[in-house]
Amino acid sequence: MLDAHAGVLDEIRQALASRSWYSRYPESPSPRVYGETAAADGLAAHEAHLDTAYAGLSGQPTDGTFVGSEVSPYGPTLGVTYPALDLDAGLAAARAAMPAWRDAGPQVRAAVCVEIVDRINKRSFEIANAVMHTSGQPFVMSFQAGGPHAQDRAIEAVAAGLVEQERVPASVVWEKPGRDREGKPAPTRMQKDYRLVPRGVALVIGCNTFPTWNAYPGIFASLVTGNAVVVKPHPRAVLPLAISVEVAREVLTEAGFDPALVQLAAEADGQGLAKTLAERDELAIIDYTGGPTFGAWLEESAAAHGKLVYTEKAGLNSIVVDSTDDLRGMLGNLAFSLTLYSGQMCTAPQNIYVPEGGVDTDEGHLSFDEFGDRLAGAVGRLTGDDAKAVELLGATVNDQVRDNADSLASIAQDADGRVVLDSRRVTHPAYADAVVRAPGLVAVDVAREDVYTQECFGPVGFLIRTASTEQSLAQLADTVREHGAMTAAVYSTDESVLDAARDAAAEGGVALSENLTGQIFVNQTAAFSDFHGTGANPAANSAYTDAAFVANRFRVITSRRHV
Amino acid sequence: MLDAHAGVLDEIRQALASRSWYSRYPESPSPRVYGETAAADGLAAHEAHLDTAYAGLSGQPTDGTFVGSEVSPYGPTLGVTYPALDLDAGLAAARAAMPAWRDAGPQVRAAVCVEIVDRINKRSFEIANAVMHTSGQPFVMSFQAGGPHAQDRAIEAVAAGLVEQERVPASVVWEKPGRDREGKPAPTRMQKDYRLVPRGVALVIGCNTFPTWNAYPGIFASLVTGNAVVVKPHPRAVLPLAISVEVAREVLTEAGFDPALVQLAAEADGQGLAKTLAERDELAIIDYTGGPTFGAWLEESAAAHGKLVYTEKAGLNSIVVDSTDDLRGMLGNLAFSLTLYSGQMCTAPQNIYVPEGGVDTDEGHLSFDEFGDRLAGAVGRLTGDDAKAVELLGATVNDQVRDNADSLASIAQDADGRVVLDSRRVTHPAYADAVVRAPGLVAVDVAREDVYTQECFGPVGFLIRTASTEQSLAQLADTVREHGAMTAAVYSTDESVLDAARDAAAEGGVALSENLTGQIFVNQTAAFSDFHGTGANPAANSAYTDAAFVANRFRVITSRRHV
Incomplete structure (x- = not known):
């Protein structure tokens, strides 16, 4: 995958640095772009999920129960249920999966992440239907904001995490000038290896209105920096993220990594799983989009316990x-x-x-x-x-x-x-x-x-x-x-x-x-160019995607020795 | 100053990227390096401070009282007193000073910071005596760790803050491909200006043992990213930071900026000024070195109020x-x-x-x-x-x-x-x-x-x-x-x-x-190459100086319009 995506990694590094227009995924749902049968196939795939137990997550540790209570804002009950995650086993599996992912290095991780998003893109019509019938967005918007635009934001997070890690060289020789007792040059030379380590398990708490768009940045920022991710969707908007997690697990497995690096923690409405997870010691990073009350609790409580917390809440546009x-x-x-x-x-x-x-x-x-x-x-x-x-x-x-x-x-x-x-x-x-x-x-x-x-x-x-x-x-x-x-x-x-x-x-x-008077609207931001949020007012403590969104998701461990 | 230091800025950008050996300030206290009279002049300057009211901070808002109770670990009472900062007026002045500093841009700020550190370097012998008689360090260590090594860490923080800000272009033209109704190319073009804004007033809480070495990274990281800084020294190690703040204020004034960008908040022993300051709404960033109890309180309490908190506490080396x-x-x-x-x-x-x-x-x-x-x-x-x-x-x-x-x-x-x-x-x-x-x-x-x-x-x-x-x-x-x-x-x-x-x-x-067996020791780290702390264990939540130490000290505000 690294070979296959090396060119992409170059492209997205440059796009992030220039902050000019860049998009990897076409935003038009036209059959000329996505194929003549794509829309019908996606709808059929969506309908095949309805009234079934979701099968694509069968590898996750579970206690055998299934949860799910999604009802489309357009009326129909979805009837999809999801295997409940066994938290103890799931978090243990996430931790166990990290060392190999850590040691693969940033480029391999970025390439695997790009492959995941490319595969998600292929399911854009299926995801569009899922977004429509969980968020209530109109269809074309569900396709664009839930599909390619969200995918571009995912790639932006991958790029930001990649370049941030690449700023630290893997190894250097440090040579300090000096002289010996006879006055001859006698530099002190040391080799210093810089190892990037993840912070721990990351939790991404999804929202009802933009299940994928607001979840992907946190998921991919944590993943590319070496962390395992537990995705906790809004109980009324599970399906779009279940599909996304399924794809991530497939690609990770194909690439030889443990699929426990990405897990879905679905819950029944009112179960309060976000709070339960946020309080777990294994959790080191939390990304949240949603109401201000729980967001403020996270910022206070979880941050006080040393967890990194990235929130987007509410505001007065x-x-x-x-x-x-x-x-x-x-x-x-x-x-x-x-x-x-x-x-x-x-x-x-x-x-x-x-x-x-x-x-x-x-x-x-x-x-x-x-x-x-x-x-x-x-x-x-x-x-x-x-x-x-x-x-x-x-x-x-x-x-x-x-x-x-x-x-x-x-x-x-x-x-x-x-x-x-x-x-x-x-x-x-x-x-x-x-x-x-x-x-x-x-x-x-x-x-x-x-x-x-x-x-x-x-x-x-x-x-x-x-x-x-x-x-x-x-x-x-x-x-x-x-x-x-x-x-x-x-x-x-x-x-x-x-x-x-x-x-x-x-x-x-x-x-x-x-002075927007044309086809650009105040409510839309473009990945790789517009920051979403600023982190400078109470609506959000972070922005998609600046360096501050990724720089603290990993740490650097040096080992040094004389050479 | 920008013209004078443009070469230095290039040098330190490259040094930070390469993480190989770099030092701006000679570590040897030899007369051949610092001048034949430097040691005697520095001692005389130190002794002139003793038993006096510190005069170099006369521009700070104060209620007219003086505080100070430093006693040298070597025995003598220093007898220096410092004007108590009027917090309301001081914080108001700090805020009022920021817009012009913000609008000066990162390169100007970095050049001014380099000039401050260059001028601090010229007072290295004076500061060495102050460090010796507050921390109890032996003299040569006081000179090196309190002088050039601390100054190199200051420059490292300037470099890190500079390159982090320069990663965001000042302005771009964003051109999204598109076609008009007749199918002819009709791209959408927008100009986007990215304005870097500081978070607010930063507080740096100094420690007793390394008054300058542990304070400079926070001071200069906040300053170069556009924030005003209030320096609250340990009540038993005020003098080295008083001198440093005096120099910073002199240089800022010469450069046409408000000296209220750097203020000293001295306190009497036991006054609890760090807590008082940390609880002020005006404070947005806190850098702390010291005991784990107060550090944990800061991490919990201040972080819960949305303040950025960087701590270094204690550990088991x-x-x-x-x-x-x-x-x-x-x-x-x-x-x-x-x-x-x-x-x-x-x-x-x-x-x-x-x-x-x-x-x-x-x-x-x-x-x-x-x-x-x-x-x-x-x-x-x-x-x-x-x-x-x-x-x-x-x-x-x-x-x-x-x-x-x-x-x-x-x-x-x-x-x-x-x-x-x-x-x-x-x-x-x-x-x-x-x-x-x-x-x-x-x-x-x-x-x-x-x-x-x-x-x-x-x-x-x-x-x-x-x-x-x-x-x-x-x-x-x-x-x-x-x-x-x-x-x-x-x-x-x-x-x-x-x-x-x-x-x-x-x-x-x-x-x-x-396998250290020569003249490199486990307790010493080199600026620009070794990270001090990792942020990955409870001893410190941050490291001198990685991107995470600087990336969140400023935010980016975009304005966009069609062109």
């Missing part, structure tokens, strides 16, 4: 609207960002700051209320046709999201605000049981921080009336620094406002998108 | 003796390692594992007891002459060390062991009040873990009788993994034993020195 020379482009872009997956992306905008004096545009000046109405109109046009809307909105993933979507009138009433656009119920033509909601908008005054400084996950946006763009930017910086955010954006035709926005983003510690 | 073809060299080397600074180095050996069957040597087979007696003899020869011995031993730093030195007989009695060599009281010819102790050795059975699995800081070594070298290595790995160690060494003529020792060291997570 924020947009400052000042002015634009492309109103139509701006509204279309914003409407799409609000609509995609019903705002159930950790990167979807929530807080839109607009000055009370309104917004200058290429179509004339708009008052605060006119801007809100225009944005509502753009959302309405994008989501007005049910059959087309569901291809963007997908289905709501849980009751909290549905409650949030139902709450706009009461939020507006409590906050002396105005429902600019209510969240429309959309009927899915194919899935009658799916609860599909289009985005709604509530206008509130900037003083009502009680309303907009908590995450309202799902199809809810706040139009926040500020005294000025200056206040909008200050509020963005302050709220993000205090409460966190994954994304921020600004619209302005004024270079000084853009400069101030960059400062506000730096101050708040959040990445900034400026 | 271990040596496995199997066999040698240079008995004289081995004994001399071991005796020196035990003797230097009376074992008060965090890297000094404590646990020496010897098989009950004895040791094969080039002078024939030695039984366990014979080996112990030969080692005792070597220590005795090295420390037998008081006047010469004090130049290696220095003075004991505190009562705990003196108590440990007095405890050999009771340890032996409690543990059914044998005092192989008692810790001899040495009279310092120049300082009658100095308590100087030569190393002692107690032989105990491997079963008596109660005795040797805790750190017994100072001139105490344990000769641990094992069933075999195999057991010695297993015990090394187990005790280090559980209790930590900064160093380990092995002596063997058998390649398979050396291989097994490398595995045991990897297992325990500790660096290994093999």
Whole structure:
């Protein structure tokens, strides 16, 4: 595999260093790219899993019980069950598998990881169906975000871990100049061997909405640096990660390594397996995506026990609207960002700051209320046709999201605000049981921080009336620094406002998108170029994928001797 | 400064990448290197500080009180007092100083840091006297470890922080291939600017025994990555860091930056300022060297609040003796390692594992007891002459060390062991009040873990009788993994034993020195080549200086826009 993938390793090292565009896996689900029968084959493979005990993990230690309670946000019960992992035996197997993996070295590990992701890519349609029917994402998004985009993030983590390890030479001769008693040169020479060792067993805790995209970076960052990985999926989004773990175990076995390097720890809903695992002494690294309460517990409790903890939790994604020379482009872009997956992306905008004096545009000046109405109109046009809307909105993933979507009138009433656009119920033509909601908008005054400084996950946006763009930017910086955010954006035709926005983003510690009016959206980041998260605000303590995400997952042990 | 030091930055980038020998500052205190009057001038500068209020920090915000209670381990009271830092004003000043420092960029910051260290180097003799009369180190060691070796570690941290930041390009154009509706190439192009931002204010908590050597890496790692630094010295070792902070503030001011980027927070003995500072919200990074109790509190409490915590605490430095073809060299080397600074180095050996069957040597087979007696003899020869011995031993730093030195007989009695060599009281010819102790050795059975699995800081070594070298290595790995160690060494003529020792060291997570018989000692590490600590065992959660030590001290904020 090292020979087969040597060229790939060169390519991804360079891509990571340049941070320009790089993608290994085509994002188009077109038959011309993935093959004429790929879509049908993937669907058939998905359907073959339904109502069965998952067979692809039979090598894992288990007590013989099976767990699984996935129900598609589109309605159907999946009926898949997974062998429960015997934790004592599983963690012992993970530890026992590590020395050979450690001694294989970073290049071999990286090549094996690339092979795993290549094989995962071949199952992209199968995984797309699994992602769709666990997260509620629409199909094309399930394919792209759950498939090639997630796979590119996996390769990015492999690249980051590889180059980080390669910065330490395997061996050097150290020669210190010196002279003997007669004054002749007599250097002291030592050989120093640097051995890379893993930290221990890594735990990756998956989330409901992006089962693969948010899990792969942690899985592959830990794996490429020599650690064994236990994957604990969200109990309602197991299948995409079960397939991924199956593939990893197959490839590891073929490459002569112990498949116990990657294991799936499925659980029943409410079992609390993440906490049980996080408290195990064998666990040295934890990657987590999910709600802020458990994330904060991990950051406090597990970190206090010396475990490395990488979290992505929740935040207040924020947009400052000042002015634009492309109103139509701006509204279309914003409407799409609000609509995609019903705002159930950790990167979807929530807080839109607009000055009370309104917004200058290429179509004339708009008052605060006119801007809100225009944005509502753009959302309405994008989501007005049910059959087309569901291809963007997908289905709501849980009751909290549905409650949030139902709450706009009461939020507006409590906050002396105005429902600019209510969240429309959309009927899915194919899935009658799916609860599909289009985005709604509530206008509130900037003083009502009680309303907009908590995450309202799902199809809810706040139009926040500020005294000025200056206040909008200050509020963005302050709220993000205090409460966190994954994304921020600004619209302005004024270079000084853009400069101030960059400062506000730096101050708040959040990445900034400026004047997006085309087919790039604030909620999307590109592997190898855009960092996902910054680690500089409470929304996430790390970023996909910078050096800090990988550098501490291994340690260096030197042995030195005279030569 | 950037122009003046551009060549140096190139040099240190390359040195860090190659990890071969590199030193910027000559380690010899010879007049030929540092100038004919350097030693006398440094002594005079030191003496000018005594019994005065330290004037070099007059720009710091203070409430007007002065603190200071340093007493030389050699006897004299220093009588220096330092302006107490007004914490509210000092931390506010530190924060206010950061944006300009942040925006200066990594190269400028690195050049300024190099200039600071160059200027510190010019005060090496003054600092050597300050280190000697706070730590109790002998003079030449105070010069080397407190001066050029510490300065080389500072430069290493600058290099590590510099290259880590330079891995992120300042700006890229990202071009994603695509086609327009007519099928013609229509790439999406975006400019992405990556802005490096510091985490916040960094706290460096110094220790008594190596005030500069253990503080500089944290200070310069934080500074070069854009953070402001508050230096909180050990209350009994303030002067060396006061001088260092004074120099840093001078250079920062000359370079047009706010001197509040580096501030000294001196305290009276027992004031508990480290805890007060560690709990401040403004603090984002903490570097600590010192006792394990407070270190563990920091790791738990501060880490739980999202602060980055780098610690070096205590451990069981271990040596496995199997066999040698240079008995004289081995004994001399071991005796020196035990003797230097009376074992008060965090890297000094404590646990020496010897098989009950004895040791094969080039002078024939030695039984366990014979080996112990030969080692005792070597220590005795090295420390037998008081006047010469004090130049290696220095003075004991505190009562705990003196108590440990007095405890050999009771340890032996409690543990059914044998005092192989008692810790001899040495009279310092120049300082009658100095308590100087030569190393002692107690032989105990491997079963008596109660005795040797805790750190017994100072001139105490344990000769641990094992069933075999195999057991010695297993015990090394187990005790280090559980209790930590900064160093380990092995002596063997058998390649398979050396291989097994490398595995045991990897297992325990500790660096290994093999068959040292000359002028390289297990307790010494070379900047740019040897990592100090591994971060892989409980003695220290980090290493000087790897990527993990610097990569998380800054974050990256992207701003992107179409071009």
